[in-house]
Amino acid sequence: MALRDFVIVPSLDLDLPAGFTVLTGATGAGKSILIDALQLVLGARADASVVREGASRCEIVAEFAASEPVRQWLVANGFDSPNSPDSTDSEPLQLKRQIDTQGRSRAWINGSAATASQLKALADELVDIHGQHAWQSLTRPEAVRQLLDAYARIDTQAVRTRWAAWRDAVRLLDTARQQQAHWQQERDRLQWQIGELDKLNPHAGEWEELNLQQGRLAHAQGLIEAAQTALLALDEDEDSACQRLHRARQVLQAQQHIEPRYAALAETLHGALAQIEDACHDLQHHASQTELDPTALEALDQRLANWLALARRYRCPPEALPERWAQWKQELAALEKSADLDALDKQAQRAQQQLMELARQLSQQRQCAADGLSAAITDAMQGLGMTGGRFEVRLQTLDVPQAHGLDQIEFLVAAHPGATPRPVGKVASGGELSRIALAISVTTSQLGRAPTLIFDEVDSGIGGAVAHTVGQLMRRLGQDRQVLAVTHLPQVAACAHHHLRVEKTQTADQTTSHVHALDGDHRVQELARMLGGERLTDTTLAHARELICSSS
Numbered sequence: 016m017a018l019r020d021f022v023i024v025p026s027l028d029l030d031l032p033a034g035f036t037v038l039t040g041a042t043g044a045g046k047s048i049l050i051d052a053l054q055l056v057l058g059a060r061a062d063a064s065v066v067r068e069g070a071s072r073c074e075i076v077a078e079f080a081a082s083e084p085v086r087q088w089l090v091a092n093g094f095d096s097p098n099s100p101d102s103t104d105s106e107p108l109q110l111k112r113q114i115d116t117q118g119r120s121r122a123w124i125n126g127s128a129a130t131a132s133q134l135k136a137l138a139d140e141l142v143d144i145h146g147q148h149a150w151q152s153l154t155r156p157e158a159v160r161q162l163l164d165a166y167a168r169i170d171t172q173a174v175r176t177r178w179a180a181w182r183d184a185v186r187l188l189d190t191a192r193q194q195q196a197h198w199q200q201e202r203d204r205l206q207w208q209i210g211e212l213d214k215l216n217p218h219a220g221e222w223e224e225l226n227l228q229q230g231r232l233a234h235a236q237g238l239i240e241a242a243q244t245a246l247l248a249l250d251e252d253e254d255s256a257c258q259r260l261h262r263a264r265q266v267l268q269a270q271q272h273i274e275p276r277y278a279a280l281a282e283t284l285h286g287a288l289a290q291i292e293d294a295c296h297d298l299q300h301h302a303s304q305t306e307l308d309p310t311a312l313e314a315l316d317q318r319l320a321n322w323l324a325l326a327r328r329y330r331c332p333p334e335a336l337p338e339r340w341a342q343w344k345q346e347l348a349a350l351e352k353s354a355d356l357d358a359l360d361k362q363a364q365r366a367q368q369q370l371m372e373l374a375r376q377l378s379q380q381r382q383c384a385a386d387g388l389s390a391a392i393t394d395a396m397q398g399l400g401m402t403g404g405r406f407e408v409r410l411q412t413l414d415v416p417q418a419h420g421l422d423q424i425e426f427l428v429a430a431h432p433g434a435t436p437r438p439v440g441k442v443a444s445g446g447e448l449s450r451i452a453l454a455i456s457v458t459t460s461q462l463g464r465a466p467t468l469i470f471d472e473v474d475s476g477i478g479g480a481v482a483h484t485v486g487q488l489m490r491r492l493g494q495d496r497q498v499l500a501v502t503h504l505p506q507v508a509a510c511a512h513h514h515l516r517v518e519k520t521q522t523a524d525q526t527t528s529h530v531h532a533l534d535g536d537h538r539v540q541e542l543a544r545m546l547g548g549e550r551l552t553d554t555t556l557a558h559a560r561e562l563i564c565s566s567s
Contacts (some may be wrong), residue, residue, distance in 0.1 A: 017076045020070035022048055023519070023528045037491030037508045038501045038530075040517035046527035048517075050144070050471050053077060055113045057142060058135030063118040068525070072115040078107040082466060085140045092133065095125045099134050101329065110134060127429040132564045143465040145456040154440035162410060166459055167384030172421055174373050178418045179365040188359040204212045205347040208329070215321055222334045223534060229315050250295045254504070257295075260288050340378075367416075374421045381422055382410055388458070395454035398488070400481040401447065403432030450477055457488050468492060470500040474507055486510030486566060505545035509562035514538050539563065 018027040023045060040046050054076040055061055061077040066073045081097040085108060087098040097106040111123040122129045123136065164171060268279040284361045326333040385408035392406040419521035427436035430447050439506045441449060453473050474485050486507035492498050493512055504506055513534040519526060533541055
């Protein structure tokens with residue numbers, strides 16, 4: 016892990032080894048700075064206050080060994096994935112984040128630009144952080160439910176999806192009931208308008224065809240006379256065009272033996288005669304087919320008038336009436352479907368049945384997990400100064416299903432033998448609350464999959480033999496996980512595999528914080544300081560050595 020210009024840390028490069036590592040130091044030295052930096056590189060919300068005074072930006076880099084779930088996440092989200100951990104040249108996963116004095120943030124995953132949300136999503140596979148105020152969440156129903164579901168490996172997404180479908184169905188039913196009067200008016204209006212157009216029965220493209228037919232019928236006499244006059248001029252008159260062309264062709268043909276070019280001209284005239292004959296044939300056909308039909312013209316005029324009247328009534332172009340008619344039919348069908356109370360009621364009942372089926376299955380899973388979690392935390396309490404105490408996860412069935420299911424979940428505790436379990440929020444002693452939270456943290460951490468566990472002063476409010484037990488618990492966790500604990504208790508620190516001390520130095524113009532790895536006499540001196548204050552004595556030094564020996 017590397018920090019640059021973060022709060023009061025100018026520069027820090029820290030290699031956190033496997034096992035159980037403690038971070039100690041005097042009050043105000045900045046022990047929690049590392050935890051804060053780690054949370055930022057894992058996607059926590061950032062602001063400009065984390066930039067060291069006088070610097071333009073801060074930078075945090077953290078590297079992790081890439082587990083199989085991490086590599087799968089990287090591939091699924093389009094990032095470069097490190098090699099398999101079995102490979103000899105396996106590369107670590109690198110997360111990087113920069114924050115400037117304006118509060119702007121940039122992030123990278125394995126060198127590729129990323130968002131804070133992506134960092135946060137990836138964090139679930141990397142680190143599990145337990146803070147010193149963890150007990151406060153034990154009184155919030157949502158946090159309690161999430162803790163139990165996480166312990167049981169329960170995914171509530173299917174129930175949430177069914178709940179949303181049920182609520183949508185109920186909303187549609189309620190809306191239909193409230194809107195019945197309005198929808199009836201709307202239905203009557205649509206039915207009336209559709210009935211008007213049903214009488215007309217307009218078809219797409221018909222308006223243009225009607226106008227064409229009307230033009231033909233209205234001008235039938237003129238069309239017939241024009242065809243007859245043209246026929247007379249072209250072929251039927253004694254001096255018609257056909258007669259003249261025929262004579263001209265004969266004259267040219269008679270002289271083509273003298274002037275060969277006349278043959279081509281005669282052939283051209285022959286083609287012209289053929290075209291005129293075709294035109295005469297078409298004119299005869301049109302003249303015979305065109306009839307004077309006042310009755311048909313009157314019917315056509317009436318249909319056009321009706322069409323125009325409806326177009327003006329509904330304020331649309333005449334040619335748009337067929338489309339408007341189809342649109343009203345679709346609106347009426349949708350309205351009738353929405354207003355079908357019986358169908359909507361059945362749909363809501365079916366959605367509720369599907370929701371309840373899944374919710375009951377979820378409740379059974381939670382109850383099984385609640386029994387196991389209760390026993391595990393009760394067992395952990397025995398070594399934390401609460402001998403004979405009892406922890407209970409209680410589930411109560413809600414009257415109305417919620418997005419999370421049917422369960423109201425509450426944590427109860429009896430701190431002493433024979434005491435009646437009471438809600439955690441009503442336990443009087445702050446020390447008891449802290450120890451219960453610690454028992455929960457240790458219990459749930461043992462079952463988690465994150466390879467790194469962080470405990471940030473979760474041991475506040477305890478001491479003596481209980482503190483030693485806490486240290487031993489964390490040491491056992493460190494046998495197969497990487498564990499980092501910020502602590503002020505020498506009994507906890509003595510159990511660690513590795514010891515880091517945070518020191519703050521002040522000069523005339525700045526305050527800086529540094530981290531030092533301790534071993535041998537330096538570690539003994541730090542434990543002695545934690546035992547008896549800044550003034551070291553032979554007694555505190557001897558006590559410190561004894562703690563280390565008894566804790567290893």
